[in-house]
Amino acid sequence: MPSSLSVASAKPRHKRVLPGFGLSLGSSLFFISLILLLPMTGLVMQTADMGWSEYWYVITDERVVASYKVTIWAALIASVFNGVFGLLLAWVLVRYEFPGKRILDALVDLPFALPTAVAGITLATLYAENGWYGELLAQWGIKVAYTPLGIIVAMSFTSIPFVVRTVQPVLEELSPEEEEAGITLGASDWSVFQRIIMPSLWPALVTGVALSFTRSLGEFGAVIFIAGNMPYVSEITSLMIFVRLQEFDFPAASAIASVVLIASLVLLFAINIWQGRYLKRLHGR
Amino acid sequence: MASGQRHQQRVGDRPAVKYTLIGITLVLTALLLVVPLISIFEQAFVDGLAVYWDSLGDPDTLHAIGLTLFVALLTVPINLFFGVLLAWSVTRFEFPGRKLMMTLMDIPFAVSPVVAGLLYLLLYGNNGWIGEWLYEHDLQLMFAWPGIVMVTVFVTCPFVARELIPLMQQQGREDEEAAVILGASGWQLFRRVTLPNIKWALLYGVILTNARAVGEFGAVSVVSGNIRGETNTLPLHIQLLYEDYQATAAFASASLLALIALITLIFKAFIEWRQERAEQLH
Amino acid sequence: ADQTILNTSYDIARELFATYNPVFRKHWEEKTGQTVEIKQSHAGSSKQARSILQGLPADVVTFNQVTDVQILADRGKLVAEDWKDKLPNNSSPYYSTTAFLVRKGNPKNIHDWGDLVKDDVALVFPNPKTSGNGRYTYLAAYGYAQDQFGKDATEQQNSFLKTFLGNVSVFDTGGRGATTTFVERGIGDVLITFESEVNNIRQQYGADDYEVVVPKTSILAEFPVAVVERNAKKNGTLDVSTEYLSYLYSEESQRLLASFNYRVHNDTVKAEVADRFPEVKLLTVEEIAGGWPNAMKDIFANGKQLDQLQRR
Amino acid sequence: MSIRLENISKTFGQFQALSPMSLNIDEGEMIGLLGPSGSGKTTLLRIIAGLEGANSGRIQFGDRDVTNQHVRDRHVGFVFQNYALFRHMTVADNVAFGLEVMDAKQRPNKTEIQHRVKHLLEMVQLGHLANRYPSQLSGGQKQRIALARALATKPDVLLLDEPFGALDAKVRKELRRWLRSLHDEIGFTSVFVTHDQEEALELSDRVVVMSNGHIEQIDEPAQLYAQPNSRFVFDFLGNVNVFEGKLTQSRLHNHNAWITAPSSDVPMNSGQLYIRSHELSLHTEASKIANLPLKVVAVNPIGAEVRVELAPHEWQSEQIWEADLTHSEYDRNPVKRGEIVYAEPRNGYFFRENSHQAPEQVSWQSRSLDETVK
Amino acid sequence: MSIRLENISKTFGQFQALSPMSLNIDEGEMIGLLGPSGSGKTTLLRIIAGLEGANSGRIQFGDRDVTNQHVRDRHVGFVFQNYALFRHMTVADNVAFGLEVMDAKQRPNKTEIQHRVKHLLEMVQLGHLANRYPSQLSGGQKQRIALARALATKPDVLLLDEPFGALDAKVRKELRRWLRSLHDEIGFTSVFVTHDQEEALELSDRVVVMSNGHIEQIDEPAQLYAQPNSRFVFDFLGNVNVFEGKLTQSRLHNHNAWITAPSSDVPMNSGQLYIRSHELSLHTEASKIANLPLKVVAVNPIGAEVRVELAPHEWQSEQIWEADLTHSEYDRNPVKRGEIVYAEPRNGYFFRENSHQAPEQVSWQSRSLDETVK
Ligand SMILES: Nc1ncnc2c1ncn2[C@@H]1O[C@H](COP(=O)(O)OP(=O)(O)OP(=O)(O)O)[C@@H](O)[C@H]1O
Ligand SMILES: Nc1ncnc2c1ncn2[C@@H]1O[C@H](COP(=O)(O)OP(=O)(O)OP(=O)(O)O)[C@@H](O)[C@H]1O
């Protein structure tokens, strides 16, 4: 029967099983476009006004380049510190029971809730040479406030929740069996941690550190109060953007902002891809 | 005869390790998070309780508190709504560009808040192409509460989805498929099957969103116009008080923000505790 | 209220205008029988200018930066081209100058700009790149150098300025930040800032721990005001806005301004407070750098004099 | 309700999970999908349910073409492999769910729903657990609740994905019987997935054997067992010993071992002889029929039969051989571990070398084949 | 290495997971822990390994008291239920792990490790998969790798938690044999957990039957099968029909059905008679021995035996009865679905009412008991 044959060979249209594909994808796209992408056009249009050479000139200005270095180094150190401290915090929160655990858990989110300027002022108060920490550290000859060290302190303060909150759920999900398998094979706690637990945590930890890093790249309020803002030494890129804004030079401000933004997005995207590969290896498909 | 002995089979359960790690963590947390918090309160109370209350009772401060809560009240539901839809589409369906979408979602984390504010200003401000149209129609978005809400939504939009996505990925779609087979419509499915499974993560997302919305300074300061008693949010007000040599009042307000944050966070901890207890019961 | 106007002002003028507004309200009601409500907006004046350009519906501006008013005229045609001439004294009802705050007993023995380039003197003042206050400081130092070494002695001027900048311990982004750094953090030997603010600080932090040093030469820092005509017209508040600014020149207002440690023009008031404001040779920006536009272009712009001097 | 699949195929990306296949299921039939892991059983089941879309082909339920119909409208019952019970609902709420989400006009009223749920729970003999949460149930109990939930809306078609996968043998057997009786009582059409041949053979009216996204064979259990039409099916149905030999002088040779061709009317050839483990008898010496020396590896005299594991002695086989003896057979010749014994086949299936044809049945017994095979 | 447990007990919070129990395992023995879900099998195994601490009691490995020794120092091999392979390591790395984490002075050098790993992989017949990741392996392959990993450090004791739980019947059987031969070859002492009675009986030297945290019985498989000492063990070993009756005039009565006491030397009483399914024969009418009318529910003539399911007819039993007939028995009387048949027991076990004693064996056959039971 040719007619039934043709029907049978027609490719069936399959409706999606779960409802809301159109609605959710539509709204998500709408939301992302309106809230996230549309404003980006502002950035694009501002920078598009300047030629390529001018753009290049603005973003490679000697002082700006110096600020990239300071910012990246500080953000890197801060996020690595957060990687370690955040991992420790997450570990302690997940693995141990002790009094005050819930308060500790709650405190982790504090940096998100404090306005960055308040954080900056408070940190400066503490780390200045007449502050509680500054006095102590001064005895060892360490200056934190108004040095690049201060930038690191402020950055790590404002971005610590990212690491804790990305690592925590993964650590919670970790099955005890792999660990136990390691131990029965005679591995010390440290080798189990390093060779069995860490490989499972890497994706989350790297994501957390990357988020912490990008957040630190963009941090302004908390940093300027403690940085000292000395040219070439402790000026961060956000300050350079701010200066351009003060000069009413929107295109230049946008240009520098675009450098930070693109760098951050590339980093995040690369990590997403890397993570996908890594997880694929672990989970098969 | 040995009795009641316990073995430590999980890594790091040896008391020496355990208490060292807890100790280090507590000390570090105390140094890095608690002391700054105390310092805020200390500066808020330097001039005594009466001054503290006075500075909080100032009409401008009260208005700033009101505005901040109002903004959070609008922001949270918007982000809740879209966050859930975003998480749903990303975890329940396969489509080209899914990874890209998940990266785009993180834009707000990658953008400095001041730049974020600037972006909105460039678009909706008088020099932007939309802004001109708005000006002609006498619609004031920037330098009024709508602008503040818009940038707050921007800055806090990833939190809900970021909380939900890993959980929903891990839970898989089987429960929902079961419900569809039983004939549930989209809304019934969501309300009766999905929501109960994700409610804690959702709550967590809401609390983070709220904390961040209440505390946001950089982006809001760009689009607010800083009109006292009108578009000054609490963080802006704090900044203003501080600039104006009213440090005590500034820290009093800041302590209030910290308090709002702590209360929501403690509320979260409380709810989690109740959940755990409920789980232990059955 | 019958009318509402928005006064957009710099960040540390909150108290000042909070005191002035009731005075003006009374004056306006007496004069016209109308009530007026005055809303205030405070932030860094460059940021305020930016906001107004982008649509902040300000009726009047009361700034601490001439350039910030000028940009409203240049970029947005929001302010009349000739705004400087609309009111007396370049539309600056009050002014101030740059002065020094030193620690009690003046341990480093600072009396004039020349003392600031000594090896062991640490300075604090806000970043000229981000703060008008800082720009005044820099120009004042520049003016002193010109005065001292002669207009053409560029090399000596530059070496003075270079040392001067090199002595800075912290560049805060604004005047308030610099103050905190100096007073609360105990950084630096000298805080350079507006004379008006120096007095504020002494009131806030106690008169005993600090001393004010007013150098013999300094700069005239004008506090310009202007009506944002485009907005005022749109809002129908042109009259009240104009009057709001004019009334700043009244004797009553000038006395009020003086009480906030600003120097004023009204002779009667001037005489009353003469003891609080020592005589200084005030150089204008015009004299030092050929006016603000030139100053911005030749000194503060990217890669120009300031940047060159700060280069490592 | 009968089910008709025509040319259904499915790919995941590049991977062909189902090659085009057709299948007709009669009303009231119980069909078992049997196959190793990854053979596409779940995929096929999900396509029937509408949870997955086929790349091509057509599906009919009775006269209704449901190819493009949404799951919701197909009105099937589905029992998931790991139950997928709603964790936050009580057992009763789980069962009531399907009724409660009906359109207002179709939905029974509250008391009616309560009544139906109670009835269903009694049917699955778990009335007393109505107020528990799934986490408080054992595997077998969860399984029954999942069934009750699927049956609540009175579907015409019931689909089950490895319904007894995670349960222990005893519970499994009980549930199996119970499902069968329920099926016979209510009369729905059911399709279930399993990788357990015993389960498939015992429970289904017809078994669909799948491998690698193909249907290997569709037959009634007895028929399938008697006439497997490929090596794969034979192997998968289990407990089979393979003798691979070269034909010389009407004997199949493998090193020193040999088996004679039973009679000249079976045109033998080189190839593989498949012999089920209960079709072997063990002797102390070689017979005329065969010379299959085997070393006894283990003897397991438990249950109805005695299971003897045997290692080929001085010839080659990929796997250990196994002989299932009755107790009386065993008593006649009680073999011991380590002994060498000689096996003699009663019936077997012969697969020719390099051929994909169905095997030929061979018998060395006087008894006619039909009888043995029944 | 022999293992000696003395008075081991364990509670989780309020819950007594193990009541005090003792157990001696000889060197080289293979012990199966058999019991239903939740009976404490895993807990016991983990206590032996040292992964869980006992609340009381003592554990000895050979002469060594390991009660307070850390897992790491007990030097056992442990195979986890779901394998617990390290997902981020290749197969070879997984197997090498135990060697690589040894103390520097004990650790073999790199090439030696490579060599050992290669050897182990060949032993489990998976040498070709050395560079794969666990996610790329099938269940059976994963299982073997888990074993190879556990054996790499040459432990004296090998503990396995449901080693064949998730595999299909064919693979299961293969692995079972392979494990047994490995065990016999290397000679370690092993303890494995299972809930599959067939597996336990087939694989172990002795079986430990557990329920509710108690040891119900410890015996060799044949002995256990022949002389289960409680209803629980009997039930759990499977395929048993229960006749509950009141004694009147040396007959056990249940409604109209009855069974005679086999001989006067067994002092019968009211109670339950347990009859294994292959100890029943079916007839067209009641005999002198018994009147057990049953309705045929299903006939399954597959494999070595014909399985007939039977529903009690006009008398009461909790469960469906089952009779396993040989083909020849069946051929003599080919019962059909729906027919009423009469069962006659050959051997049985009698549990007195209200007694917890071991059952008495009863036989209606002339053949002596020992022979049947072997
Ligand atoms: N969503 C998917 N994407 C890609 N491949 C898939 C997907 N679902 C199934 N497959 C592949 O299709 C094949 C058939 O899968 P299916 O789940 O139908 O097997 P199965 O016979 O049910 O096996 P099992 O007994 O292990 O459940 C497998 O190789 C599987 O890896
Ligand atoms: N960590 C624990 N906390 C509380 N109860 C536990 C814990 N581990 C086990 N139990 C309980 O102890 C009992 C015995 O558990 P165990 O895991 O030993 O059973 P099992 O015989 O291995 O069962 P299965 O066949 O299901 O694996 C169960 O009732 C279980 O719920």
Ligand SMILES: [Mg+2]
């Ligand atoms: Mg499947």
Ligand SMILES: [Mg+2]
């Ligand atoms: Mg277990």
